[in-house]
Amino acid sequence: MAPNGRRKSVSGSVVKPPPPPKLAQASLHRTLSDISLNFHREEKGLGTITEVEKAKCECCGMKEDCTMEYIERVRAKFLGKWICGLCSEAVKEEREKKEEDGLEGALKEHMSACLRFNKLGREYPALFQAEAMRDMLRKSVRRSQSISPKPMSTIHNKPAISRTSSCMPAITRDLN
Numbered sequence: 001m002a003p004n005g006r007r008k009s010v011s012g013s014v015v016k017p018p019p020p021p022k023l024a025q026a027s028l029h030r031t032l033s034d035i036s037l038n039f040h041r042e043e044k045g046l047g048t049i050t051e052v053e054k055a056k057c058e059c060c061g062m063k064e065d066c067t068m069e070y071i072e073r074v075r076a077k078f079l080g081k082w083i084c085g086l087c088s089e090a091v092k093e094e095r096e097k098k099e100e101d102g103l104e105g106a107l108k109e110h111m112s113a114c115l116r117f118n119k120l121g122r123e124y125p126a127l128f129q130a131e132a133m134r135d136m137l138r139k140s141v142r143r144s145q146s147i148s149p150k151p152m153s154t155i156h157n158k159p160a161i162s163r164t165s166s167c168m169p170a171i172t173r174d175l176n
Contacts, residue, residue, distance in 0.1 A: 057084035059114040078107060087114065 050067045057064070058081045066074075075082050083091065087110060095106035121128035 055082050057082065057087055059083050059087040059111050061118060062086075079104060081107065083107075 050069065052065045052067055053071070054063045055066045055071050056062070062084050064084055071082055074088070078088065078091065091103070091106050091110045094109050095101075095103055098105060098109075101109070117128065120131065
């Protein structure tokens with residue numbers, strides 16, 4: 001064989017090798033992908049590929065691509081409602097905070113918060129923030145009332161700081 005990849009004939013002349021047979025490009029790609037798909041399935045023990053569907057969260061309205069098996073597992077876990085991963089974590093935390101309400105109470109609480117946000121927060125974010133601040137203030141007042149040992153009637157009747165004498169004589173004495 002010659003250094004450039006061509007063969008020499010018996011007579012000494014260089015002969016070009018015949019070109020490889022041409023295959024249709026589409027059939028080559030299809031065959032390659034079918035073979036590799038079957039190879040990967042056998043190698044990893046994968047079953048059939050399941051269809052992916054868009055599922056809409058019943059709390060916040062976000063859509064995710066999920067398999068039917070996953071959707072069914074989430075619905076079984078959350079009382080027949082499909083909720084996204086972010087909302088499911090919020091429901092779990094709400095459930096931990098208020099153990100007496102259980103899963104149903106936590107789910108109801110979170111869904112009402114999401115509904116309130118979707119109605120007001122998306123269209124009027126400043127109003128939503130003001131409402132959230134108002135709610136925080138109400139909660140802090142309730143907490144301080146429950147902690148305070150004195151009844152509220154005695155607190156409002158007394159002035160917070162009482163004066164024993166006037167400070168005017170001391171000021172006038174310093175000016176002289």
